[in-house]
Amino acid sequence: MKYSFNVNGQNLEVDAPENANLLWTLRERLQLTGTKYGCGAALCGACTVHLDGTPVRACMIPLSMVAGRSVRTIEGLGGEHPLQKAWIEAQVPQCGYCQSGQIMQAVALLEQNPSPSREQILAHMNGNLCRCGTYNRILKAIESVIQQR
Amino acid sequence: MKKSTQSPSPSMSRRKFLIGAGGLTFLVTAASVFPGFSVKEEEDASPHAPPSYQVNAWVHLAPDGSITIMNPAAEMGQGSMTALAVLIAEELDADWSKVRIEHSPVEPDIYGLKFRGRGRGRMITVGSFTVSGYFDALRKAGAQARYVLLSNVAEKWQVPLSELRTEPSLVVHPKSGRSISYGEVATFAKAPATLPEIGEEQLKQPAQFRLIGTYMPRFDIPAKTDGSGQFAMDVVLPGMVYAVINRSPVHGAKPELRNETELKAAEGVLEVVKLEHGVGVIADSVEAALAAKKQMQIEWSKGAKAYEYDSESAPQTYRAIAVQEHYAGTSVLVSQGDAQAALAKAQRRFEADYLNDFVYHAQMEPLNAVVSVAADGRSAEVWAGTQASAGARSAVAEVLGLEVSQVHFHPCYLGGGFGRRSMSDYIEEAAHLAKHIRRPLKLLWTREDDVQYGAFRPMSLQRMQAGVDAEGKLTTWSHCIVGTGNRLLGSGARNPYYDIPNQQIEVRNVEHGIRTKHWRAVGHGPNKFAIEAFLDEIATALQEDPVQLRLRLMKNAPRAAAVLKAAAEMAQWGRAAPAGRARGLAFAERSGALVAGICEISLKADTGKIRVHHFWAAVDAGIVVQPENTLAQMEGGIVHGISSVLHERITFSKGQVQQSNFHNYSLLRMADTPESIAVHIMPSSEKPAGIGEASLPVVGGAIANAFAALTGKRLRHLPFTPERVQQVLEG
Structure with a gap:
């Protein structure tokens, strides 16, 4: 089947089977491998991307649901996003595998609410697991961006 | 068999798309001994640069x-x-x-x-x-x-x-x-x-x-931070196929596939491969492979040893072994003086049993590997995230019947290892499957596969006995570890920095036929928990401050004593904790690094939920090469430790793992992370010690001891889940 949608500002058409989902399409068909597979059940947040600006777990999204809509992935942030810089400044990642999802989740928060409270940050980020235990540095990075504004 | 199509639209080349989309700095270049294969390479590694x-x-x-x-x-x-x-x-x-x-x-x-x-x-x-x-x-x-x-x-x-x-x-x-x-x-x-x-x-x-x-x-x-770091999972090769495996739910069971014909006819399925421990399916897309796996009808052989194992009843078995005078599967780690004779003579005697359940690595990147066997079968390429690259390369060569030199190995970043990726099972599996298809093949483990075919830090029971003389001096110490996993059980049982004249430390191993493995800090997690909680029980009985008791024991270990004092100073030990909270401490050595940790906790009595608010730690690891990363490792180990101590638990019923994903194997999340974690690095010009596992072993003891300070009750079974906490509070 052919699916048309927008990824990181580019309109494109992808041939994929009927049961295709967004995560494996981004990763294997489009080689946008910054979006990670972690649990396949919306329990870890490693595959977080934006669908029309809203953070979603790509592992749960059938490709058919994406037709005609816009997806933004970690690659679409361009590397110079204030949160990406803050992530480097705070030396957040360890193994790094969950961090694309963490950053996409945080970007969505600050786009909705430029100055969330700590409680709001924790509530918003609580669905994203990090096994290396970098949570305090993630918080530090997010709060540093809020303070710069 | 039908084939599903899955390539991007021909109207836009893949390369153009990648560069166009969000300013990506990667291009696809040939980087392989086989023409036609490609992986991501950084742009600045340009083939036109002068030779270095x-x-x-x-x-x-x-x-x-x-x-x-x-x-x-x-x-x-x-x-x-x-x-x-x-x-x-x-x-x-x-x-x-x-x-x-x-x-x-x-x-x-x-x-x-x-x-x-x-x-x-x-x-x-x-x-x-x-x-x-x-x-x-x-x-x-x-x-x-x-x-x-x-x-x-x-x-x-x-x-x-x-x-x-x-x-x-x-x-x-x-x-x-x-x-x-x-x-x-x-x-x-x-x-x-x-x-x-x-x-x-x-x-x-x-x-x-x-x-x-x-x-x-x-x-x-x-x-x-930009998605470009390459994990093995991220390797995409032209013409690549995808594989998943349905593995035995009970270790040692053999599969009998009932619907092979139907499976082979399924959309996108290319091959069905029977393995010793499961059935693999190779398909032209991830989705097709996963769908085919769900469709498999497999009958598993009975009779594997693991079928007899229930973790629920293991503590009784382990207790019975701990009290036997002689046990065939005993390894003595320390035998110094005469611990039993000294115990008989002691003024006061102490005894307690501690327990810990199995824990799972839960590295965020599920296991996976990419293997490509050349069309003539005479060489192969491997992309894998592994802690044991040389062993994995040799293992692949053996599976494929090749010389090691014929296997080209590309190490990738590991999305977490924690000991799981020092096994090569997942890479060998990929080689077995790739041998059948001779096309680039990516083997994926789903999270469920990763949990259910895990290799866990073993469950164990720790029987602790100690005696003090009339002056309150600790004269004798016995530590008997009973569990499965043999050499995994003993690490961290020795206490060279504590001066105790009579000591008997031993491991009593039981074979259950289940899979166990090194897990961050190995036996140090359970053993240091038992040692440090037991010392705290003794300090309470002697009405002595736990820092003072340890300093007395550390009279011949000045570096250890300095670390303990530093942590006590950081936490302002001795100053009362805020209302409703209490502090606890523990000390440990791992890979040469000395760590003292102190936590401050509170308890929701109605739910039994423990919350760690603050954690202070001091570490002496000799010369520290990267101080900032040392802080990060210490913090991460503490969070990892809290996660395992409060939440993590794998159980077996008739040899089968009962957990499957993060809904029933919980990890600590951000909202439950301590508000602050402070780490002090002791200045040193001694040789470097290991950092990556240094802080995790102190967490269990520190939390158990804080809980005792808060409630007067002892938590002796890891993890301290709300249900267990409530049982202890009621009991």
């Missing part, structure tokens, strides 16, 4: 001054990739801003770690020994590279080598005022006929370090 000068096995120098340093170790988040390059760059006197790091070839004779400088090199990243193990060898490699550059300049300028100095990436001749950059040296330097041996006395003294011990941002971090 290989100074020695570790250092490549380009005419533009960029320096490429080889990393022999797995990078799984512990940061040693950067630390090892720092060791070389320090002695090379390299300008760090010009350094880039690449995975070294998997050649253990060249890049392997020789224990105590002897024997054959090994390429395995375990036990937190990478930086400490390579500390001398890589500084010598850096000094050797510097010497090669100096000797080339000395010859060029016709001056004695002894008159030359270096500054970062610059050779200087103070007498004549001349200087030349390393990059320029690369344009004329010749490889010396023999590389000079460097003695320890030629290395810098700590006071001369420019890089070691300073703020060194990690090399891998930028690529881990």
Whole structure:
């Protein structure tokens, strides 16, 4: 089947089977491998991307649901996003595998609410697991961006 | 069999899309011994750059001054990739801003770690020994590279080598005022006929370090914030196929596939492969492979040993073994003086049993590997994130019936290892499947596969006995560990920093036929929990401050005592905790690093939920190569420790793992992370110790002891789930 949608500002058409989902399409068909597979059940947040600006777990999204809509992935942030810089400044990642999802989740928060409270940050980020235990540095990075504004 | 189509629209080439989409800095280049294969390569590794000068096995120098340093170790988040390059760059006197790091070839004779400088090199990243193990060898490699550059300049300028100095990436001749950059040296330097041996006395003294011990941002971090860091899972090759395996739910059970014909006819399915421990399916897409796996009808053989195992009843079995006078499967770790005789003579005796459940690695990147067998079957390529690259390469060669030299191995970043990725089972599986199809093949483990076919930190019971004399001196100590996993059980049971004259420490092993494995800090997690909680029980009974009791025991271990005092000072030990809260402490040694940790907790009595608010830790790890990363590792180990101590639990029923994903195997989340984690690094010029596992072992004891301070009750069974906490509060 052919699916048309927008990824990181580019309109494109992808041939994929009927049961295709967004995560494996981004990763294997489009080689946008910054979006990670972690649990396949919306329990870890490693595959977080934006669908029309809203953070979603790509592992749960059938490709058919994406037709005609816009997806933004970690690659679409361009590397110079204030949160990406803050992530480097705070030396957040360890193994790094969950961090694309963490950053996409945080970007969505600050786009909705430029100055969330700590409680709001924790509530918003609580669905994203990090096994290396970098949570305090993630918080530090997010709060540093809020303070710069 | 039908084939589903899945390539991107031909109207836009993949390469163009990648560059167009969000300013990606990668292009697809051929980087393989097989034409037609491709992986992501960084753009600046342009094939048109002038050839670089290989100074020695570790250092490549380009005419533009960029320096490429080889990393022999797995990078799984512990940061040693950067630390090892720092060791070389320090002695090379390299300008760090010009350094880039690449995975070294998997050649253990060249890049392997020789224990105590002897024997054959090994390429395995375990036990937190990478930086400490390579500390001398890589500084010598850096000094050797510097010497090669100096000797080339000395010859060029016709001056004695002894008159030359270096500054970062610059050779200087103070007498004549001349200087030349390393990059320029690369344009004329010749490889010396023999590389000079460097003695320890030629290395810098700590006071001369420019890089070691300073703020060194990690090399891998930028690529881990823009999605470009390459994990094995991210390798995409043209014509690649996808595989998943349905593995035995009970270890040792053999499969009998009932619907092979139907399976082979399913959409996208290319091959069905029967393995010893499961059935693999190869398909043209991930979705097709996963759908086919769900469709499999397999009958599993009965009779494997593991079928008899229930973790629920294990504590009774273990207790019965602990009290036996003689047990056949006993390994004695320490037998000093006569612990039993001293116990009989003791003024006061103490006894308690501690327990811990199985825990799962839960590395965020599920296991996976990419293997491509050449069409003629005479060579293969492997992409994998592994802690044991050399072992994995040999294992693949064996599966494929090839020489090791015919297997080209590409190490990738590991999305967490924690000991799980020192096994090569998942890479060998990929090789088995790739052998059948001879096309590039990516084997994926789903999270459910990863949990259910896990290899766990073993359950164990710790029987502790101790006695004190009339002066309150600890005269005898017995620690009997009963569990499965044998050599995994004993680590951390010794207490060399505590002065106790009579000691008996032993492991009693039981075989259950289930899979166990090293897990961050191995036995140190359960053992240090039992030791430190038991000491706290003794301190309470003696009405002595737990810091004071330990300081008395540490009279012959001044470094340990200094660490404990430092942590106590950080936490303002002795000052009352805020209302509704209490503090607890623990001490541990792991891979040479000494750590004292103190936590402050509160308890929701109605739910039994423990919350850790603050954690203070002091660490003496000798010379610290990367202080910032050391802080990060200490913090991460504490969070990992809290997660395991409060939440994590694998149980078996009739040999089958009862958990499957993060809904029933919970990890600590952000909202439950301590508000603050403070870490102090003790200044030291001693040899480096291991950092990656150093802080985790203190967490169980610290929380259990804080809980006792708060409630007067003892938690003796890890994890301290709300249900268990409530049982203890009621009991």
